[in-house]
Amino acid sequence: LLTDRVDAAFLEAAPNLKIVANVAVGYNNIDVAACTERGVLVTNTPGVLTDATADLAMALVLMSTRRLGEAERLIRSETPWQWGMFMMLGTGLQGRRLGIVGMGRIGQAVAHRGHYGFGMPVIYFNRSKKDAGLPARQVATLLDLMAEADIVVVTVPGGGPTTKLIDRAAIAAMKPTGIFVNISRGEVVDEEALIDALEAGAIAGAGLDVYEKEPHVPERLRALENCTLLPHLGSATEETRAMMCQMSVDAALAVFAGREPENRVA
Ligand code: GLV
Numbered sequence: 001l002l003t004d005r006v007d008a009a010f011l012e013a014a015p016n017l018k019i020v021a022n023v024a025v026g027y028n029n030i031d032v033a034a035c036t037e038r039g040v041l042v043t044n045t046p047g048v049l050t051d052a053t054a055d056l057a058m059a060l061v062l063m064s065t066r067r068l069g070e071a072e073r074l075i076r077s078e079t080p081w082q083w084g085m086f087m088m089l090g091t092g093l094q095g096r097r098l099g100i101v102g103m104g105r106i107g108q109a110v111a112h113r114g115h116y117g118f119g120m121p122v123i124y125f126n127r128s129k130k131d132a133g134l135p136a137r138q139v140a141t142l143l144d145l146m147a148e149a150d151i152v153v154v155t156v157p158g159g160g161p162t163t164k165l166i167d168r169a170a171i172a173a174m175k176p177t178g179i180f181v182n183i184s185r186g187e188v189v190d191e192e193a194l195i196d197a198l199e200a201g202a203i204a205g206a207g208l209d210v211y212e213k214e215p216h217v218p219e220r221l222r223a224l225e226n227c228t229l230l231p232h233l234g235s236a237t238e239e240t241r242a243m244m245c246q247m248s249v250d251a252a253l254a255v256f257a258g259r260e261p262e263n264r265v266a
Helices: 007-013 032-037 050-065 068-076 105-118 142-148 168-172 190-202 238-256
Strands: 019-021 041-043 096-101 122-125 135-136 151-154 179-183 205-206 227-229
Touching: 007 032, 019 068, 032 041, 032 096, 041 151, 041 238, 050 068, 050 105, 050 151, 050 179, 050 190, 050 227, 096 105, 096 142, 105 122, 105 151, 122 142, 135 227, 168 190, 190 205
Parallel strands: 019 041, 096 122, 096 151, 122 135, 151 179, 179 205, 205 227
Antiparallel strands: none
């Protein structure tokens, strides 16, 4: 599971291990080089969780822009309320610029939803140019993306080179009306810099499914009304989890039958 750390010590304790079939598309929990060194194969579960994860990104976008977490808390607090012309106004999505950091499978699926479902112009930051099958403009730098987007959605894989990719400078480049959504890995974001920006009102809000020291969610984040917090639910649908588990089992069976497994990452 993505919560299991597969490092040199783990491998040392499992000398007969043949395959690590991660039940996740991300594999930042695995020391891939150490596995390769010991002849242990590594597989992941790409594709089957793309839609579920992109759906969750849009849920976080809507929860953040329409203040739905805050609204739900209001009802549950039993505070008296009635419809009001100016009560809990949020912002619409139509015409607002969606900025995708990492235009892989999930990034493209989020872009589709934003463009075709909500009428959002799409920009993206990615090393290579991607044809997502919709009008999407590639920007030259991460700072350009952060500065130009109304809503930033981070979908890059975690681990190594992307650690703290979204640093203090990147967050500072965002519009004061900007919304920041992370559905990838917590370590991709400088969480403290994000909290500082949210507390200072330097950005309008955030929707997070992942955390730097997961499952720990800092008290400062939990205290913020302008922040929607979910417990890493990106792929958490019955159908998707069934497909992920099947894919991992198939990979293990292939290896034990002497075949090359699908979705090998190393
Ligand atoms: C979930 O976070 C995954 O990487 O599959």
